Amino acid sequence: MNILKITNTIIGDVKVVEPKVFTDDRGFFFESFNEALFEKLVGQRIRFVQDNHSRSYRNVLRGLHYQLPPHSQGKLVRVVAGAVYDVAVDIRRSSKTFGQWVGVILSADNKRQLWIPEGFAHAFLVLSDTAEFLYKTTDYWYKDLERTIHWNDSELSIQWPLQEAPILSPKDLAGSSLSMADLFA
Numbered sequence: 478m479n480i481l482k483i484t485n486t487i488i489g490d491v492k493v494v495e496p497k498v499f500t501d502d503r504g505f506f507f508e509s510f511n512e513a514l515f516e517k518l519v520g521q522r523i524r525f526v527q528d529n530h531s532r533s534y535r536n537v538l539r540g541l542h543y544q545l546p547p548h549s550q551g552k553l554v555r556v557v558a559g560a561v562y563d564v565a566v567d568i569r570r571s572s573k574t575f576g577q578w579v580g581v582i583l584s585a586d587n588k589r590q591l592w593i594p595e596g597f598a599h600a601f602l603v604l605s606d607t608a609e610f611l612y613k614t615t616d617y618w619y620k621d622l623e624r625t626i627h628w629n630d631s632e633l634s635i636q637w638p639l640q641e642a643p644i645l646s647p648k649d650l651a652g653s654s655l656s657m658a659d660l661f662a
């Protein structure tokens with residue numbers, strides 16, 4: 478029995494990971510990360526070095542964030558309380574899907590994870606009163622290499638499920654346009 482299922486999104490390198498959940502009278506159990514299975518299903522060697530955890534209120538939008546080489550980050554993201562709309566944007570200039578984005582609902586209920594490889598900008602919008610967001614990264618945080626593309630960039634036209642203006646950090650309010658951003662080759 479496979480305890481991890483991986484589905485491709487419309488951008489092949491971005492994958493939805495669905496763990497098998499074992500439910501019984503006590504509650505549930507699942508393997509939230511299994512290196513051997515994950516690498517087999519993703520088809521490459523992956524070394525995670527940092528785990529992050531954030532908590533945000535409804536309508537908070539964090540992103541679109543990425544780090545430049547030589548410290549770009551792959552991220553395996555999930556939600557353990559509440560729900561978010563999670564978005565990955567292909568910012569690899571040489572990619573056939575350059576400028577395209579994928580949006581997936583990740584929630585404590587659906588237990589889905591999203592694998593976002595290097596070369597993508599990432600953001601999420603909180604859909605519940607609060608959301609706790611956990612993610613593993615393949616490199617450490619380098620403040621000087623961190624970049625932000627504006628969440629509402631007109632070239633990207635991401636269809637955010639928003640009812641009102643999102644709550645943003647000053648850094649995210651000042652995000653760059655796609656056309657002016659430092660991108661990947």
Ligand SMILES: Cc1cn([C@H]2C[C@H](O)[C@@H](COP(=O)(O)OP(=O)(O)O[C@H]3O[C@@H](C)C(=O)[C@@H](O)[C@H]3O)O2)c(=O)[nH]c1=O
Nearest residue numbers: 529531539540541542543552599600601617618646648
């Ligand atoms: C990302 C990061 C931030 N920090 C600090 C810097 C700052 O004082 C505080 C909050 O940082 P930020 O405002 O950048 O947090 P946040 O907006 O949650 O940033 C995150 O957004 C999502 C969408 C991502 O994809 C992540 O990679 C990361 O960029 O935490 C670290 O110490 N280590 C880290 O790895």
